[in-house]
Amino acid sequence: MLKVGETLKVGRGTWEKEPTDVTYQWYADLAPVPGATKDTLALTPGLVGKRLSVTLAAITKGSSLPGYSSARSSGPVRPGTLTVAAPTLKGKAKVGRKLKVRAGATLPASATVEVQWLVRGKPVVGGTTKVLRLTKALKGAKVRAQVTYAAPGYEPVVVRTRAVRVR
Structure with a gap:
């Protein structure tokens, strides 16, 4: 169960071809979370009730590999304690x-x-x-x-x- 006050972290994932860089975008109810482009996401009060996911895109020597959804919560973010x-x-x-x-x-x-x-x-x-x-x-x-x-x-x-x- 995800709660306000926690921080989520996603790994780089496994790729056929090792990327030179990986970019991240977090989503709340499928809408991009503004500024959430790192491998971590702090769960804030504005995320209560929302389902989260993250998309990773890999870059290898100037070309972009397809991104994939690597994490999704099992339910909505709950209020913190x-x-x-x-x-x-x-x-x-x-x-x-x-x-x-x-x-x-x-x-x-x-x-x-x-x-x-x-x-x-x-x-x-x-x-x-x-x-x-x-x-x-x-x-x-x-x-x-x-x-x-x-x-x-x-x-x-x-x-x-x-x-x-x-x-």
Whole structure:
């Protein structure tokens, strides 16, 4: 299964007459991928859902040998998987203080990070910022943040921080 974030590589192939040069053209759903003329192809978000193939053409002493299709995926390119570290909480879990969530991930530039604070396992209305002020109403409650990471061409990832009890 091909996924965004991977790189495909195709070999030169075997020829009756050893070529002096080999040219490559990658295709997505039979349309040429602009600029994809090397033996490798990085799978980007724009390729999600497309079937890939590559054509090689050999050149021997100034003449061109027929190209051939040497690689085809077994199915469409799938969304990639974001790799994230678990988010953490910073601050003291004490009434009158603030807790801040640190996302803990290195993401593509196009990624978004959404925070939802949870108290006693339930979403806090309006609790979607990186900081939560701990009020008297929260004393004794377990608090945690749920962080959703998303980027075009990748499956979203939802991770929760460890829970802390407000003192």
